[in-house]
Amino acid sequence: MKDKIKLICFDADDTLWVNEPYYREAEKKFCALLCDIISENDCNDELLKIEIGNIGQYGYGAKSFMLSMVETALKLTGNKIDPVKIGKILELGNELINKPVELLDGVEEVLKKLQNNYRLIVATKGDLLDQERKLGNSGLEKYFHHIEIMSEKKVENYKKLIAHLDIPVEQFLMVGNSLKSDILPVIELGGSAIHIPCETTWAHEHVENHGITTERFLEVNSIRDILGFFKP
Amino acid sequence: MKDKIKLICFDADDTLWVNEPYYREAEKKFCALLCDIISENDCNDELLKIEIGNIGQYGYGAKSFMLSMVETALKLTGNKIDPVKIGKILELGNELINKPVELLDGVEEVLKKLQNNYRLIVATKGDLLDQERKLGNSGLEKYFHHIEIMSEKKVENYKKLIAHLDIPVEQFLMVGNSLKSDILPVIELGGSAIHIPCETTWAHEHVENHGITTERFLEVNSIRDILGFFKP
Numbered sequence: 505m506k507d508k509i510k511l512i513c514f515d516a517d518d519t520l521w522v523n524e525p526y527y528r529e530a531e532k533k534f535c536a537l538l539c540d541i542i543s544e545n546d547c548n549d550e551l552l553k554i555e556i557g558n559i560g561q562y563g564y565g566a567k568s569f570m571l572s573m574v575e576t577a578l579k580l581t582g583n584k585i586d587p588v589k590i591g592k593i594l595e596l597g598n599e600l601i602n603k604p605v606e607l608l609d610g611v612e613e614v615l616k617k618l619q620n621n622y623r624l625i626v627a628t629k630g631d632l633l634d635q636e637r638k639l640g641n642s643g644l645e646k647y648f649h650h651i652e653i654m655s656e657k658k659v660e661n662y663k664k665l666i667a668h669l670d671i672p673v674e675q676f677l678m679v680g681n682s683l684k685s686d687i688l689p690v691i692e693l694g695g696s697a698i699h700i701p702c703e704t705t706w707a708h709e710h711v712e713n714h715g716i717t718t719e720r721f722l723e724v725n726s727i728r729d730i731l732g733f734f735k736p
Numbered sequence: 737m738k739d740k741i742k743l744i745c746f747d748a749d750d751t752l753w754v755n756e757p758y759y760r761e762a763e764k765k766f767c768a769l770l771c772d773i774i775s776e777n778d779c780n781d782e783l784l785k786i787e788i789g790n791i792g793q794y795g796y797g798a799k800s801f802m803l804s805m806v807e808t809a810l811k812l813t814g815n816k817i818d819p820v821k822i823g824k825i826l827e828l829g830n831e832l833i834n835k836p837v838e839l840l841d842g843v844e845e846v847l848k849k850l851q852n853n854y855r856l857i858v859a860t861k862g863d864l865l866d867q868e869r870k871l872g873n874s875g876l877e878k879y880f881h882h883i884e885i886m887s888e889k890k891v892e893n894y895k896k897l898i899a900h901l902d903i904p905v906e907q908f909l910m911v912g913n914s915l916k917s918d919i920l921p922v923i924e925l926g927g928s929a930i931h932i933p934c935e936t937t938w939a940h941e942h943v944e945n946h947g948i949t950t951e952r953f954l955e956v957n958s959i960r961d962i963l964g965f966f967k968p
Contacts, residue, residue, distance in 0.1 A: 561830065561833060561834075562799060562833075562865070563863070563864065563865035567794060567799040567800065567803060568799065570803060571799060571802060571803070571826065571829075574806065574822065574826065575823075575826060578819055578822060578823050578826075581819070583818075583819045583820045583823060584819065585819050586815075587810055587813070587815045587816065587817050587819060587822070588815045590806065590810060590819070590822055591810050591815060594803065594806065594807060594810075597803075598793065601793060601794075602793075631795070631864070632795065632863070632864040632885060632886075632887050633794070633795035633887040636887050653864060654864075655864050655865040655868050
């Protein structure tokens with residue numbers, strides 16, 4: 505695969521910077537608001553169900569998460585919640601939006617080395633403003649030729665992206681932490697993909713057993729391992 | 737101007753299809769939820785203030801509007817709102833998201849005629865998923881070479897867009913209903929712009945007196961008037 509690759513496309517959340525742990529923290533605080541009526545586990549399950557049910561309507565990102573928390577709180581309390589707690593939910597969401605961008609270990613070193621020999625881009629899903637802000641604050645924008653913020657990361661979305669980039673799919677490599685969003689659709693299209701598993705993965709992104717056997721797929725422990733492979 | 741133009745860029749909300757009247761309708765219903773404590777006018781003023789204050793944090797679109805309505809309701813009632821009404825606010829937002837796409841008069845006819853002689857694109861701000869959904873439901877996607885969903889429509893955003901399109905600014909014409917977002921920044925950059933005023937304009941987009949005198953600017957009553965000008 506490595507001889508063909510001309511363009512490397514990076515996922516952002518939990519590939520370039522920390523994201524999921526901040527959501528886990530917000531969920532914990534959310535469930536604490538309702539701890540008098542429901543256990544943390546059950547509260548998380550209910551929230552997840554509502555979030556997944558809302559993806560088609562709201563998409564991904566912090567605002568969708570906020571709206572799903574409000575809906576979950578109303579549902580779990582049978583509309584009897586103290587409105588002060590609704591205000592707290594908005595605060596939790598705003599805290600999440602304002603979190604500093606914390607780059608994952610090795611990210612900048614890897615981008616710096618790869619930029620000379622490859623066209624680098626970012627493809628991230630989520631909220632438009634949120635992701636633009638994180639990229640701006642990350643200091644990484646200068647390494648990328650193109651930034652694509654997608655409403656979904658399914659096969660047809662990647663197809664459009666690759667058509668827009670005007671390259672054959674064989675030259676396209678995706679790097680990311682989510683098998684479901686970053687790896688499987690790209691492999692299906694005939695591209696290459698490197699999976700960097702992340703300690704914290706959102707339940708909605710979980711894939712039990714990927715069963716990918718093609719040599720266009722690789723799994724590594726850290727973003728630095730890409731360098732060993734590509735010898736930039 | 738018309739001899740130079742090669743690319744025509746359309747705003748979407750209230751240029752291609754109805755948008756603001758749906759928001760006005762939702763605001764009316766929102767204020768009705770609070771009519772026992774505040775007049776509709778004062779309620780709208782408060783909501784607008786909170787919406788504008790949240791643009792930097794939430795951006796534009798239905799989800800931001802929903803979060804601002806929740807915040808306004810909590811503020812106006814001193815956190816004493818009946819939580820059932822918070823549920824109604826979420827319903828109002830969901831209704832807004834699910835509104836059918838109603839094309840403005842003449843839009844399809846104009847796009848059909850212009851597509852042969854010009855590269856047509858859309859540049860819209862708002863929520864990524866929302867705008868993708870509206871474009872999909874509009875049936876207009878086939879007329880456009882490119883669709884740009886922007887978090888803001890300021891000078892620097894247009895600069896990036898025009899760089900991405902790889903054309904000289906003299907060939908770029910923007911068509912839209914908002915002087916603030918569609919016209920002034922494009923004129924400032926040296927592009928051309930046609931303003932089609934819309935009956936309902938969001939207070940945040942209001943411009944008192946534009947004072948544009950350049951011949952790169954035109955104001956017309958309806959999208960059909962563009963045809964007379966370009967004689968496609």
